[in-house]
Amino acid sequence: MSEAPKKSKISASRRLFLKTKLLKTAAAMLEKMKEERSLQKELTLTEKVPPLQLSGLSVQDLQIEDLNQKVFALKGKMKRPALRRVKISADAMLGALLGSKVKESVDFKANLKTVKKEEEKKEEVTDWRKNVEAMSGMEGRKKLFNANQ
Helix, strand or coil, X not given: CCCCCCCCCCCHHHHHHHHHHHHHHHHHHHHHHHHHHHHHHHHHHHHHXXXXXXXXXXXXXXXXXXXXXXXXXXXXXCCCCCCCCCCCCHHHHHHHHHHHHXXXXXXXXXXXXXXXXXXXXXXXXXXXXHHHHHHCXXXXXXXXXXXXX
């Protein structure tokens, strides 16, 4: 039971004719949509933007208006430079913030509180051999017993 490929009911010439007809109607519809969009765009622009009143202006006034428009266009296109980290001393920062009012330099370290650390008690380092000899025997155990009480 081998499956034979199904034969289409429409001939190749008929299929080609229908395909070309579909493409032509699609192209016509696309062209029509483009025209409608352009008309709609023009209508909205005329509604929202009033026409320019250039009749009362002289040639020099028109040139100045053109320059002003170019200046506004350039202002919008300027790029801000990337900021860099700047190291500045405390005196220079106070001078920049307060201006020339403060001529004295401020010592911030003088205003800080001093904190004294408690020194840890250090055990005296002695020769371990003398300690072993003193603790040996019953006398050494008696000393340890008395020291713990």
